[in-house]
Amino acid sequence: MKTWLFGLLWLGCWVPLQAVEQVLLFNYQQKPPYIVDEAHRQGLYFDLAERLNASLPAYHFVVREIPRKRLDYLLSRDQMHGLVVGVSPDWFADAARHRWTQAFIDDANLLVSRSAGEVSRLSASSLDGHRLGLVSGHRYPELKAVLRHGLVRREDAASEAANLERLMRGWIDATVVGVRTMEFHVQHQPELRQQLFIAEPPLYRYRRHLLVPDGYAGLLPELNRVIAQLEQDPVWQTRLAHYRE
CATH class of the missing domain: 3.40.190.10 (Periplasmic binding protein-like II)
Incomplete structure (x- = not known):
């Protein structure tokens, strides 16, 4: 039973x-x-x-x-x-x-560059001749025309965090970071507010x-x-x- x-x-x-x-x-x-x-x-x-x-x-x-x-x-x-x-x-x-x-x-994509130095405070219209750090395998519809002309050198990394590090070391001149991701990094690294320049308006919403x-x-x-x-x-x-x- x-x-x-x-x-x-x-x-x-x-x-x-x-x-x-x-x-x-x-x-x-x-x-x-x-x-x-x-x-x-x-x-x-x-x-x-x-x-x-x-x-x-x-x-x-x-x-x-x-x-x-x-x-x-x-x-x-x-x-x-x-x-x-x-x-x-x-x-x-x-x-x-x-x-x-x-x-x-x-969400939205932001164009981020350094706030000071010889190459700094870049906008979408001033990217020609510069190194742009993007994420390998990712599509960026907002940059299609810019990249097609061949005047901007795309240099890929594994992540947006890796590109931010490369930007601060001077290995690239600008990068693209999602606005929510940028907010998260700034929350945990407040010094980034002074070190980085975010172009307005966002590249792409x-x-x-x-x-x-x-x-x-x-x-x-x-x-x-x-x-x-x-x-x-x-x-x-x-x-x-x-x-x-």
Whole structure:
């Protein structure tokens, strides 16, 4: 009798766990505040996964890193087993092939140079003849015309943080940094306010979405429902404020 009851209890616990479907949120931009500490699951992408998990208990959303080249390869062959988090359709030549959620956050790209020195305080119109640090594999629609002319030398690095370091060492003359990422770095390194010059207006304003491959089309309405509620979600708003304090 006890064995029979134990079996029923075990089955009752096992069935709901098996019913939860894991959904990977692939990310190719390893930068704060979106990814702050991957080992400790800190950053806005992890916070977004947590809000999705809280609102959609039939799924378990997990953030995973993926190189941009690998991402493009899988998308081109319809082999993407998961969603892509924090992206804009402008960054994908085949954007029309995919589904996109509502935007969950606004962002912008800033042109950053040194505030003093022989080469400093650059603008988009004064980049000719200079070294521009960008992130390898990333598309910059706002710089397409500038780079096409060949008068600006593109020098790639692995991240925006690496480019900021190269800028301060004088190895490049300017770089492009997301406004939320710049805010995060300045928050933790206040001296950057005096050392760096940020050209106005921003190079490019955009919104971040989730890219939804065809195999996950059924999730789109539920994803949009949760994203639409984020503006009034106190937990999400607290996390946004945390990274800007």
